[in-house]
Amino acid sequence: LNTVTLKQRLEAAGQAHVLRFWPELAAGERSSLAAELRPWEPRELRAHCEAAKRALTPARPPARPMEPVPQQLMGSAVRGHPEVLSRWEQRGFQLISENKVAVILLAGGQGTRLAVPYPKGMYNVGLPSGKTLYQIQAERIRKVQELAEVKHGNKCTVPWYIMTSEFTLEPTQRFFAEHDHFNLDKSDIIMFEQRMIPAVGFDGKIILEQKGKVAMAPDGNGGLYRALADSMILEDMDRRGIRYLHVYCVDNILVKMADPIFIGFCAEKGADCGAKVVGKTDPSEPVGVVCRVDGIYQVVEYSEVSQEVAEMRDEDGCLTYNAGNICNHFFTLDFLKSIAEEFEPKLVPHMAIKKIPFVDEQGNRVKPEKGNGIKMEKFVFDVFQFAKNFVVFEVSREEEFSPLKNAAGAGVKDSPVTARRALLWQHQRWALRAGGHFPNHQIPRSDWSEESEEPPLVCEISPLVSYAGEVQQGLWQWGKWVHLRC
Numbered sequence: 001l002n003t004v005t006l007k008q009r010l011e012a013a014g015q016a017h018v019l020r021f022w023p024e025l026a027a028g029e030r031s032s033l034a035a036e037l038r039p040w041e042p043r044e045l046r047a048h049c050e051a052a053k054r055a056l057t058p059a060r061p062p063a064r065p066m067e068p069v070p071q072q073l074m075g076s077a078v079r080g081h082p083e084v085l086s087r088w089e090q091r092g093f094q095l096i097s098e099n100k101v102a103v104i105l106l107a108g109g110q111g112t113r114l115a116v117p118y119p120k121g122m123y124n125v126g127l128p129s130g131k132t133l134y135q136i137q138a139e140r141i142r143k144v145q146e147l148a149e150v151k152h153g154n155k156c157t158v159p160w161y162i163m164t165s166e167f168t169l170e171p172t173q174r175f176f177a178e179h180d181h182f183n184l185d186k187s188d189i190i191m192f193e194q195r196m197i198p199a200v201g202f203d204g205k206i207i208l209e210q211k212g213k214v215a216m217a218p219d220g221n222g223g224l225y226r227a228l229a230d231s232m233i234l235e236d237m238d239r240r241g242i243r244y245l246h247v248y249c250v251d252n253i254l255v256k257m258a259d260p261i262f263i264g265f266c267a268e269k270g271a272d273c274g275a276k277v278v279g280k281t282d283p284s285e286p287v288g289v290v291c292r293v294d295g296i297y298q299v300v301e302y303s304e305v306s307q308e309v310a311e312m313r314d315e316d317g318c319l320t321y322n323a324g325n326i327c328n329h330f331f332t333l334d335f336l337k338s339i340a341e342e343f344e345p346k347l348v349p350h351m352a353i354k355k356i357p358f359v360d361e362q363g364n365r366v367k368p369e370k371g372n373g374i375k376m377e378k379f380v381f382d383v384f385q386f387a388k389n390f391v392v393f394e395v396s397r398e399e400e401f402s403p404l405k406n407a408a409g410a411g412v413k414d415s416p417v418t419a420r421r422a423l424l425w426q427h428q429r430w431a432l433r434a435g436g437h438f439p440n441h442q443i444p445r446s447d448w449s450e451e452s453e454e455p456p457l458v459c460e461i462s463p464l465v466s467y468a469g470e471v472q473q474g475l476w477q478w479g480k481w482v483h484l485r486c
């Protein structure tokens, strides 16, 4: 873009102020500012800014008739009959062995609450092995591939698609390269980037973070659908013969990659879209709830539900809106194609007021004390409304959900401490269930609180040994694969 065209386009969008420091900018700064703005057509940019401004004075939404998910749509790994679970698992492994299953990691977030200067997946919660979240996930992929191979006798691959953003792409690529891609085939790890969108002030004007830089943020984890199309990822999936996708968020240390039971359940039900849920611990837990609103399946995010609704209970005392979203979703490739080709533009962005550093009229950098602008994000689960056959799968919290959201601190939930404990407690359970004996150690009392107490044994089992607690003859060698500290 030459300067005149850039100016004209910004004027057309009502955003000419973005160039107010242009005369002071060096050549490199000018070209990077122009590059940030290049993808935006004036009309699209104007609409984006106007939508953000409008969001400040939302028309009062009509009281929305929320309903819990009907039981007939739900499967359960907690209450399901062992034979049924085993049937779903067989089906899942069959599909994995046929190279029809891939995983998509959502890793473009800035992890603001955890506040580390690198992508969350690189975090080491302090396990004896020192493994990071990325390494644990990579090893679970290797294991699930191996289990499918052993069961069905053919070599198979679960490709790992990783959505990153401007903040996370480069460090994630470097980290994977430094770790030799965790012994996965490099060609089966496909990283792609989501879009960045400008943050907008309350006056409807794009915020300048520096004289030559617009305040940009990733477009939310629902940016997935545009990113899949932009980067031709659906074509890559087609080429590989992928039919089913497991989408998950980066920070759950217990995530079951390409979970065969979940895949098998969804496939058997003929679902095009599915969500894993856990029972909520308390009304204020920051998880979205899967429910029906105006007859349409969706997740009502924790930030968007009123306290009164969150606290509603059934006659039996259970929370009415109990289906906590753990950001683990199932999609068929055909469903993803329909989103990318048809429905994506219909996804309505969610607005959040944030403190966004900016440069003032004089060009001084200011860190605001209170919210000064609006970030707009699309959410990955907002596509549930377009599903023809939506299902929900309930799983056990202690086996499948312990997210890393916050920095460690006394009594802080969802922190490195609680994530580490959740994994060690799980592995202790597995070891005991497998007949492990630990002389001179207390067997955990049933009333021990896993979140607030250290497990009596520090026992970590490599995902290369056991995917979900199963025991394979000859593999549980203490020391080599199982880290035990007493």
Ligand SMILES: CC(=O)N[C@H]1[C@@H](OP(=O)(O)OP(=O)(O)OC[C@H]2O[C@@H](n3ccc(=O)[nH]c3=O)[C@H](O)[C@@H]2O)O[C@H](CO)[C@@H](O)[C@@H]1O
Residues within 6 Å of the ligand: 106, 107, 108, 109, 110, 163, 165, 194, 218, 219, 220, 221, 223, 248, 249, 250, 251, 286, 287, 288, 289, 299, 301, 302, 324, 325, 326, 327, 379, 380, 381, 403, 405
């Ligand atoms: C919108 C969404 O899914 N919300 C869910 C998310 O909330 P929560 O608010 O915790 O969502 P996060 O901001 O942590 O994002 C979830 C995932 O999306 C990724 N990400 C986020 C923003 C972005 O632009 N790009 C991107 O890839 C993050 O890297 C992360 O892997 O997880 C909770 C469970 O842990 C659920 O109960 C919430 O319903």
